[in-house]
Amino acid sequence: MESLTEIICNLKYDFRDLYKGNSHTTEVLPNSPSKFHIKDEHLLSLYAFLENNPIYSNQIVQKLSDIDCTIFEGDLNNYWIDSLKHDSSYAPFYPTWLLSAFCLSVESQKLGYEQIIDIGSGDGRIAYSGKILGLNSISIEIDENLVDLQEKISDKTGVKFNPICSDATTYDFSKISDKPSIFIIGGVPEIGEVLAESVIKNVLKI
Ligand SMILES: C[S@@+](CC[C@H](N)C(=O)[O-])C[C@H]1O[C@@H](n2cnc3c(N)ncnc32)[C@H](O)[C@@H]1O
Structure with a gap:
């Protein structure tokens, strides 16, 4: 059985090869927790994090590694620039x-x-x-x-x-x-x- 780490790495490789969008920032979550050995409640909380995060403004559904996934698209440019302004x-x-x-x-x-x-x-x-x-x-x-x-x-x-x-x-x-x-x-x-x-x-x- 694949570990969570292996599943995530394979998902990343597939995402790199298959994502055709041009969003500045992206995130991927599986639509169902089964293959990931994640509890339902934890997956729902991960969705809540991205859905309540203003960095992300769009969602698309795509199959990656044979898993139905949601790709969150967004832009973090302003936060990136802001974080550069501190001396330390x-x-x-x-x-x-x-x-x-x-x-x-x-x-x-x-x-x-x-x-x-x-x-x-x-x-x-x-x-x-x-x-x-x-x-x-x-x-x-x-x-x-x-x-x-x-x-x-x-x-x-x-x-x-x-x-x-x-x-x-x-x-x-x-x-x-x-x-x-x-x-x-x-x-x-x-x-x-x-x-x-x-x-x-x-x-x-x-
Ligand atoms: C590469 S990001 C990592 C963000 C987060 N840990 C993650 O893994 O998603 C580095 C963050 O460290 C913050 N940072 C840099 N220097 C810092 C400091 N001296 N004290 C506190 N935060 C700092 C930056 O503002 C930036 O948000």
Whole structure:
């Protein structure tokens, strides 16, 4: 049986070969959870994330990897440009595929983590995915427009994934709970070690 990771990779390859649209930003979700071993309620929550996200403005249905899928089309140019304006912004906004973000959260939970902390969280999709699985979520993002977008998605979906507007290079990590935590560092990969050191000192107190 194919793992969730393999199914998502095959879907991406098929999407690359078969999608004929010209949208700036795209996302793919399966229409039914069966082949993905995803619970109905989780798939519905992933749909809610994209349907309540102003980046996406159109949906088309297409078969990929023999699975009926919905392709969400949109444009994130303005958010991308906004995220470049901060002095300490190391990586501009470009989102992880939502299915990959969900997979990351599934695997984090399987490894025994209880809290997922996304550093440079963009529109909050990793923290959102963690929260719908029952993980404690923290979503740190430097750009206020993206945090505003996260808050709107959180309000509309009812998923409280804890958006925080802060520069992760100066954020006081001792404020967060000391549950077993996984850090996803997409925003500031260059300073991963510095953040790890601060967490070890201030949170784990080693
Ligand atoms: C490549 S995107 C990743 C978004 C999200 N983690 C995902 O995987 O979909 C990087 C994000 O990190 C944010 N970022 C960059 N530097 C940051 C900093 N110093 N503190 C907090 N966020 C930062 C950017 O604004 C951008 O939204």
